[in-house]
Amino acid sequence: MDLQRLDSYQGGAGPDFHEHVLYKTILVGDSGVGKTSLLVQFDQGKFIPGSFSATLGIGFTNKVVTVDGMRVKLQIWDTAGQERFRSVTHAYYRDAQALLLLYDITNKSSFDNIRAWLTEIHEYAQRDVVIMLLGNKADVSSERMIRSEDGEMLAREYGVPFMETSAKTGMNVELAFLAIAKELKYRAGRQANEPSFQIRDYVESQKKRPSCCSFL
Numbered sequence: 256m257d258l259q260r261l262d263s264y265q266g267g268a269g270p271d272f273h274e275h276v277l278y279k280t281i282l283v284g285d286s287g288v289g290k291t292s293l294l295v296q297f298d299q300g301k302f303i304p305g306s307f308s309a310t311l312g313i314g315f316t317n318k319v320v321t322v323d324g325m326r327v328k329l330q331i332w333d334t335a336g337q338e339r340f341r342s343v344t345h346a347y348y349r350d351a352q353a354l355l356l357l358y359d360i361t362n363k364s365s366f367d368n369i370r371a372w373l374t375e376i377h378e379y380a381q382r383d384v385v386i387m388l389l390g391n392k393a394d395v396s397s398e399r400m401i402r403s404e405d406g407e408m409l410a411r412e413y414g415v416p417f418m419e420t421s422a423k424t425g426m427n428v429e430l431a432f433l434a435i436a437k438e439l440k441y442r443a444g445r446q447a448n449e450p451s452f453q454i455r456d457y458v459e460s461q462k463k464r465p466s467c468c469s470f471l
């Protein structure tokens with residue numbers, strides 16, 4: 256998706272945009288895994304089917320979410336997955352509080368590349384950035400190449416939360432962003448004697464699992 260189209264779906268900020276804390280989140284992963292589609296589904300509740308048009312560069316959408324009765328603003332940056340834009344997108348990692356790292360469950364190389372993405376993230380992002388691994392396109396069960404368990408295992412190895420999503424059906428899309436917002440809000444407002452929010456436990460208890468995958 257090009258930046259002009261991206262501009263057209265910026266929204267959700269509202270008139271009191273500056274009154275609340277804003278958290279910067281970045282979507283990363285190989286080209287075609289569904290980053291733009293995930294963001295459009297979260298922002299507008301819709302899926303735009305049809306031919307794939309790669310993101311050129313980077314753009315953002317502001318979205319207000321409610322976490323435990325409090326309004327939190329997420330500034331969500333959608334990056335281009337193509338290699339030629341990598342140096343541009345690296346520059347944005349440093350200011351990010353959260354990163355959603357996507358692969359496509361029907362595309363093995365997008366999963367194999369996750370380790371390289373994590374290496375880049377550790378190189379360019381803040382040390383305490385919140386990372387979540389998402390296996391997208393979970394609706395396409397007939398073309399599945401990556402078992403849900405393999406996503407779980409990789410996420411466990413890196414100590415990050417994991418879920419499968421579908422930008423098409425909306426499965427777990429809102430949860431992914433809400434869990435990030437919840438984690439960031441708790442981190443910012445936590446008192447010393449309060450227990451910390453366990454994002455992995457929260458995601459495990461809330462996420463929907465596709466009914467398709469046990470045969471793999």
Ligand SMILES: Nc1nc2c(ncn2[C@@H]2O[C@H](COP(=O)(O)OP(=O)(O)OP(=O)(O)O)[C@@H](O)[C@H]2O)c(=O)[nH]1
Pocket residue numbers: 256284285286287288289290291292293303304305306307308309310311334335336337391392393394395420421422423424
């Ligand atoms: N069935 C299905 N198709 C999806 C899903 N998410 C994205 N797609 C399709 O996959 C293609 C790529 O989606 P994009 O959202 O443009 O991918 P991207 O990761 O933003 O790609 P880049 O901009 O190149 O980095 C499009 O044809 C989408 O319609 C999904 O969850 N299910």
